[in-house]
Amino acid sequence: MVTSHASARIERQRGAAYIGGDQMLVRFGPGPRDGLIIMGIATDATGSSLPFRHQYTAGLIAQHFVPNRPADYMSVFFSNLQVNPNLTRTQELQQSLGLALSNGVHTVETNIQVLEINYSAKLYPGVSIVPDCQIIFRPDAGDYYNTALVTGFRILADL
Structure with a gap:
């Protein structure tokens, strides 16, 4: 594509596989999720x-760790996302030829890391607010930007 200037091929077959698990480390209350x-x-x-080709995430979730707040929980997650090596190789070739990189980025994309912290507070039956903070390391998957801080919140309502 880079050297021939041909259009990119359209891919119709995609798939994914994943494996995950969790383990209660410490129990805080009688509920099935009350603990760390x-x-x-x-x-x-x-x-x-x-x-992205690979993603690895590890985290901790603590529920009912505040007395009299059994529905509240806090979570901390760390994720590492690996850019598809086909994209990385294409951008390396573009860079070596002095061409603009794919996706309009400034540097070859390789990986991103994200640290996310949030707290879910139940306000009323069926209504929760979830403030969220993310620190994104290498937000462009390269070395052009160092880190980004993203904050926000969600309001969850079960009607």
């Missing part, structure tokens, strides 16, 4: 044109 839980998941995407 460690979890992990690994994903592998098989499509040759997908932007």
Whole structure:
């Protein structure tokens, strides 16, 4: 595509496989999720044109750790996402030829890491607010930007 200037092929077959697990480490209350839980998941995407090939996530979830707040929980997750090596190789070739990189990025894309922390507080029956903070290391999957801080919140309502 880079040297022939031909259009990119359209891929119709994509797939993914994943494995994950969790384990209660410490129990805080009588409920099935009342405690500190460690979890992990690994994903592998098989499509040759997908932007990310692998993702690895590990985290901790603590529910009912605040007395009299059994529905509240806090979670901390760390994820590492690996850019599809086909994209990385294409961008390396473009860079070596002095061409603009795919996707309009400034540097060759390889991986991204994300640290996410959130807290879910139940306000009323069926209504929760979830403030969220993410620190994204290498947000462009390269070395052009160092880190990004993203904050926000969700309001969850079961009607």
